[in-house]
Amino acid sequence: MSGSQEVPAVHLLGPGMAALVQAIPIAAQATGRPVVMVGGLAVLCRLSRPYRATTDLDTVSRLEEGQTGQLELLVAAGATLSGPSGVQLPTALGPVQIDVLQVADADFDPLPDDPTDRLHVLSHAWAADTATRMTLMADAPPPVDVLVAQPAALVAMKLQSAMNRGAAKEGTDFLDIVRLSTDPVTNRAVVDGLQSAGQQLKDDALLHVGRWFEKGRDRTLKRIRTIPEGGATTMDDLELVAELLTAALGR
Known part of the structure; x- marks a missing residue:
């Protein structure tokens, strides 16, 4: 990763x-709002050494009362619905799958009773509120500035999103958590960010750390090893992640 301290850049x-x-x-122009990147591409941009590819663009939308959803705005601009919360957006380099993860004011009034559903709302809102700017460079288009979720928010979202996923997607979520928590560039940001999070988010995230990296550690390792990039992951790695995250979340 290169660039200034204020606006890091990634190629x-x-x-x-x-x-x-x-x-x-294109998406920003269609919606009139900044794109806030989450998901796999955000993880790759934050890590010191990207370890996997991704084929879609995950975004989070913090929807205020009375606003039109970004999904609807993208469709109105010519994108085609694709999946439960996504579109295929035409570009000069081919169509791109954009998934919009929306959090609305109504989701907070009241917050869900279920801790996994509650963590979804809190972590995605936190990601939208704390995202910072990065410059993305690629071979064909000019450099693009975009808001990218911070490492701690990515970990919180991945702790929640691993629930009810297929084995490969679940393994990728778990491995993203391992990489973000142990990477020399993102480790400190994960720990400091989680320490500063709101108490309800910390409580719910801690519950999921226990589920995936303590009680369910054997299953988590099996899931990680179902994907090629996870073959070298060890039980020691998961124990380290559990130790780091439980300390950061206040136990």
Whole structure:
């Protein structure tokens, strides 16, 4: 990763990544709102050494009362619905899948009773509120500035999103948590960020750390090892992640 301390830059390689970068300003123009990146591409941008590819652009939308949803705005601008919360957005380099994870004011009044549903609302809102700017560079389009979720928020979201996923997606979520928690560039940001989070988010995130990295540690390792990039992950890695995250979340 290179660039100034204020606006770090990352160079993404390959035509698929170039299309994702090209889609960002198109989406921003279509919605009239900044794109806030979460998901796999955000993880790759934050890590010191990207370890996997991604084929879609995950975004989070903090929807205020009376606002039109970003999904509806993208469709009105010519995108095609694709999946339960996504669109295929045309670009000069081909269509790009954009998934919009929306959190509305109504989701807080009241917050869900279920801790996993509650963590979804709190972590995605936190990601939207604390995202910081990065410059993305690719082979074809010009550099693009975009808001990217911070490492701690990415970990909180991944702790929640692993629930009810297929084995491969679940393994990727778990491995993203391991990488973000142990990478020399993101480790401190994960710990400091989680320490500063709101108490309800910390309580719910801690519950999920226990579920995935303590009680369910054997299953988590099996899931990680179902994907090629996770083959070298060890039980020691998961024990370290459990130790780091439980300390950061206040136990």
